[in-house]
Amino acid sequence: MKLHGPMNVLAVVQSEEIKDSLNNVHFENNSVNFDVFVGKVGDVGPDVIDGHGPDVLLLDINLSDDSEVEALDGIIRTYGKSLSVVATSRDATLEGVRRLMRLGVADFLPQPISDSELTTALEYASRKIGHGEGAEQARANVFSYIKPVGGMGATMLAVQSAYCLAAMGTKEPQVCLLDLDLQFGNAAVYQDLQCKFSIMDVVLSPGDLDGAFLRGVMAHHNSGIDVLTAPLTIEPLDALTPDLVARLLDVAAEEYDYVLIDMPQALTDWTQVVLDRSDVVFLVTQLTVAAIRQSRRLLEIMREKGIDEAHTAIVVNRFESRWSREVTVKEAEKALGRQIDYFVPNDYKTVNAALNEGVRLSEIKRGSKVEKRIDALFKSVLKGLGDKALVATSA
Numbered sequence: 001m002k003l004h005g006p007m008n009v010l011a012v013v014q015s016e017e018i019k020d021s022l023n024n025v026h027f028e029n030n031s032v033n034f035d036v037f038v039g040k041v042g043d044v045g046p047d048v049i050d051g052h053g054p055d056v057l058l059l060d061i062n063l064s065d066d067s068e069v070e071a072l073d074g075i076i077r078t079y080g081k082s083l084s085v086v087a088t089s090r091d092a093t094l095e096g097v098r099r100l101m102r103l104g105v106a107d108f109l110p111q112p113i114s115d116s117e118l119t120t121a122l123e124y125a126s127r128k129i130g131h132g133e134g135a136e137q138a139r140a141n142v143f144s145y146i147k148p149v150g151g152m153g154a155t156m157l158a159v160q161s162a163y164c165l166a167a168m169g170t171k172e173p174q175v176c177l178l179d180l181d182l183q184f185g186n187a188a189v190y191q192d193l194q195c196k197f198s199i200m201d202v203v204l205s206p207g208d209l210d211g212a213f214l215r216g217v218m219a220h221h222n223s224g225i226d227v228l229t230a231p232l233t234i235e236p237l238d239a240l241t242p243d244l245v246a247r248l249l250d251v252a253a254e255e256y257d258y259v260l261i262d263m264p265q266a267l268t269d270w271t272q273v274v275l276d277r278s279d280v281v282f283l284v285t286q287l288t289v290a291a292i293r294q295s296r297r298l299l300e301i302m303r304e305k306g307i308d309e310a311h312t313a314i315v316v317n318r319f320e321s322r323w324s325r326e327v328t329v330k331e332a333e334k335a336l337g338r339q340i341d342y343f344v345p346n347d348y349k350t351v352n353a354a355l356n357e358g359v360r361l362s363e364i365k366r367g368s369k370v371e372k373r374i375d376a377l378f379k380s381v382l383k384g385l386g387d388k389a390l391v392a393t394s395a
């Protein structure tokens, strides 16, 4: 197997069996110096790290043991600027993996560890060295919204999710929405915002992009959320570049607690940057044959591009439990090859009125089911990400 080495990797695993399997991996061209020890995450102190000087640490973690998770957090806080951490675990749940990612782990490897997954993870982790993971990296949550075909409700969900997050808890979290759907973005329309600036101002002055500049080009919605709007003109998707988008996300994550991103339908090199950086990628779809077929295709493409599926949540929007549906939940899950994570009910009258007036759903109809579902969705997502304080105060 090929890697852009040479790279020093230190692996600390929980059993001789895993140690043996890792020792059997063959890396082409001696591209990796791979040292494997049996031990616990808590054993990986400064003496071990400073003595070895790894570029990448591969740590086998017991997710049900909070002291191990804390030890991992400490390692990333102390060494996150000079190395990357790849975690692996025998008992990984989706929520556990999200928790690890939130701590700043570069990648996660399920067990048993396959050679190809190991190579991909090490390659990915090596690209992340020095990207400021850990101590000084802002810990904002990034959520992105993608759709397999148009009209699924991705923008509705992004906009209403932003309102919901801004109203959560007593801490008044800072929320921003970046409309990166360069060609057809209409978040501003759904929020009834008049805006002087747009993402094109960032594109035209990339060198100026810092916190103050970003706040300056944001439109302000009276729910408290800030919105970087899409341009009124149709711009080519490659007006944005991976570097500029990475910088935009870094700056937004420093300025805000939650960064939500409405994405274009097409996948390009810079959209991958967003998906990789997202704590959760919400794939918004509906229970129709065409939408499920395209969702499956989109998931396949994402897998081919190495986008970690543990971050992807499938949301079925406009869900009608009583209708004789084109596709049942079971059939859809079978076709998708995975479970559907969330369901948002169909309520055209309320949703449309809220989007027309640019307001939160509850301002149109108190206790609307759509809003309740979005609230519940975020409570579950934030809990998975370890944002327990916020969830507790919002109950």
Ligand SMILES: Nc1ncnc2c1ncn2[C@@H]1O[C@H](COP(=O)(O)OP(=O)(O)OP(=O)(O)O)[C@@H](O)[C@H]1O
Pocket (backbone or CB within 6 Å): 147, 149, 150, 151, 152, 153, 154, 155, 156, 157, 181, 184, 284, 317, 318, 319, 344, 345, 346, 347, 348, 349, 351, 352, 355, 370
């Ligand atoms: N839960 C819902 N119940 C009823 N109508 C909905 C619901 N969600 C969205 N809609 C309606 O569906 C339409 C499309 O929604 P939206 O613009 O959010 O989709 P999109 O996936 O962003 O599409 P685009 O491809 O244009 O970006 C809107 O008219 C909206 O009012």
Ligand SMILES: [Mg+2]
Pocket (backbone or CB within 6 Å): 154, 155, 156, 181, 184, 185, 186
């Ligand atoms: Mg949209």
